[in-house]
Amino acid sequence: MRSLLAPGAAIVALLSASRLAIAEDVSPFSMDTEDDVRKTASIVAWDMMQYYKGNVTGATPGILPGPPPAGDYYWWEAGAMWGTLIDYWSWSGDASYNDLIMAAMQWQVGPNKDYQPPNVTASLGNDDQAFWGMSAMLAAESKFPDPPSDKPQWLALAQAVFNTQAAPERHDQDCGGGLHWQIYSVNHGYGYKNSIANGCFFNLGARLYRYTRNQTYLDWAVKTWDWMERVGFIENSTFAIYDGGNSDHNCTDINKAEFSYNNAIFAQGAAFIYNATKDAVWKERTEKLVSYGLKTFFPKGVAVEISCENPGTCTTDMLTFKGFLHRWYAVITQIVPSTAETIAPILKKSAAASVKQCTGGALGRQCGFKWATGTYDGKTGAGQQMSVLAAVSAQLIGSAKAPLTDSSGGTSKGNPNAGSGDNVPQHDRPVTTRDRIGAGFVTFTMVALACGVFGWMVLDGRESKTS
Numbered sequence: 001m002r003s004l005l006a007p008g009a010a011i012v013a014l015l016s017a018s019r020l021a022i023a024e025d026v027s028p029f030s031m032d033t034e035d036d037v038r039k040t041a042s043i044v045a046w047d048m049m050q051y052y053k054g055n056v057t058g059a060t061p062g063i064l065p066g067p068p069p070a071g072d073y074y075w076w077e078a079g080a081m082w083g084t085l086i087d088y089w090s091w092s093g094d095a096s097y098n099d100l101i102m103a104a105m106q107w108q109v110g111p112n113k114d115y116q117p118p119n120v121t122a123s124l125g126n127d128d129q130a131f132w133g134m135s136a137m138l139a140a141e142s143k144f145p146d147p148p149s150d151k152p153q154w155l156a157l158a159q160a161v162f163n164t165q166a167a168p169e170r171h172d173q174d175c176g177g178g179l180h181w182q183i184y185s186v187n188h189g190y191g192y193k194n195s196i197a198n199g200c201f202f203n204l205g206a207r208l209y210r211y212t213r214n215q216t217y218l219d220w221a222v223k224t225w226d227w228m229e230r231v232g233f234i235e236n237s238t239f240a241i242y243d244g245g246n247s248d249h250n251c252t253d254i255n256k257a258e259f260s261y262n263n264a265i266f267a268q269g270a271a272f273i274y275n276a277t278k279d280a281v282w283k284e285r286t287e288k289l290v291s292y293g294l295k296t297f298f299p300k301g302v303a304v305e306i307s308c309e310n311p312g313t314c315t316t317d318m319l320t321f322k323g324f325l326h327r328w329y330a331v332i333t334q335i336v337p338s339t340a341e342t343i344a345p346i347l348k349k350s351a352a353a354s355v356k357q358c359t360g361g362a363l364g365r366q367c368g369f370k371w372a373t374g375t376y377d378g379k380t381g382a383g384q385q386m387s388v389l390a391a392v393s394a395q396l397i398g399s400a401k402a403p404l405t406d407s408s409g410g411t412s413k414g415n416p417n418a419g420s421g422d423n424v425p426q427h428d429r430p431v432t433t434r435d436r437i438g439a440g441f442v443t444f445t446m447v448a449l450a451c452g453v454f455g456w457m458v459l460d461g462r463e464s465k466t467s
């Protein structure tokens with residue numbers, strides 16, 4: 001295993017040029033032409049990968065340093081990072097990191113090939129598992145190189161994640177349905193039902209339906225949307241999406257914090273359903289979510305994480321959210337082209353702002369999080385780099401292919417019963433019979449955000465994983 005990330009000659013040349021530019025007090029980044037965007041994205045990607053140590057001899061492949069207190073990052077964030085790099089590869093054509101992506105995503109599949117490795121059981125949320133599953137789904141949709149035939153395939157991995165989450169033991173009648181945040185009932189936070197856990201399940205179901213045309217995936221996606229509206233996490237009149245609620249209060253104590261990735265994950269899922277069904281209801285939902293999201297999370301045309309950024313209370317996890325917003329909105333412009341005229345100019349302006357403030361760190365080009373200020377905020381990290389990489393590379397989507405399906409060029413092999421137990425007969429309904437209960441106990445301390453917008457907050461899988 002390589003001990004250091006070895007960039008190609010082109011990237012070395014770019015880095016040398018960027019150091020010279022910094023010495024001359026000129027930004028190494030430009031967004032003027034498509035070639036400029038590619039060069040900028042390549043530097044931001046290289047800087048992001050300096051936080052990854054999983055390719056160092058003796059380290060664990062696939063993960064960022066952590067979890068806290070040993071390091072800054074929880075397991076889910078690496079899964080999101082590989083997805084960001086798959087999009088980067090798909091949109092830019094740069095395959096520099098493909099071997100690392102392959103090794104990482106195969107190493108972390110877990111013994112049942114469903115992205116539930118035992119070493120993360122004590123803090124494993126439905127959303128955590130789903131972020132890895134969505135990266136596998138993206139690999140299938142993007143025609144990322146297929147793994148060797150004796151290894152788990154991308155589509156089958158996405159199906160395995162979905163099937164474990166559709167299993168009866170993940171669903172109860174608390175709050176009238178919906179997934180809990182945490183998978184295991186012994187984990188702190190299990191009593192919280194939130195939008196991101198259910199949004200990931202909805203999104204994955206929508207994409208699996210479009211890819212395979214298996215009706216069961218669509219049925220689950222519709223059921224999840226209906227529950228989100230019924231419980232009040234999606235506001236019917238405005239299309240605001242609130243964070244979640246406690247099951248011991250029947251989810252009536254709704255935490256009305258709004259995060260950009262909640263909006264984006266439902267908007268993208270709705271867009272996938274519309275693209276597959278041409279049902280006007282889903283087009284309207286996509287458009288309303290996008291309209292609300294652009295107004296709310298892009299004040300003055302630049303992405304802002306409104307519930308934590310201005311008070312300065314964003315956790316490490318939250319520093320990734322704006323990147324998902326850019327990536328998922330960009331895909332919406334591909335699969336619901338009527339939205340492009342509205343979305344594309346704002347993403348372009350926000351991407352330019354994102355890279356403008358990348359003037360920090362030892363090299364003088366690392367990125368902070370407060371894009372709208374136009375200046376580096378003094379804090380670097382994998383999440384900040386990931387978000388800017390997403391914003392910049394998404395500007396290349398105009399010349400990229402839309403997500404594939406198994407009938408439009410996708411090659412990944414699936415298994416509709418993946419993750420469902422060895423003795424389950426073949427059928428169309430993706431369920432599991434395995435018992436996922438137990439396996440580990442840990443005590444976490446929930447972190448309260450000192451935010452004037454809301455008084456209290458039980459954080460979701462991206463927001464509260466601190467120990």
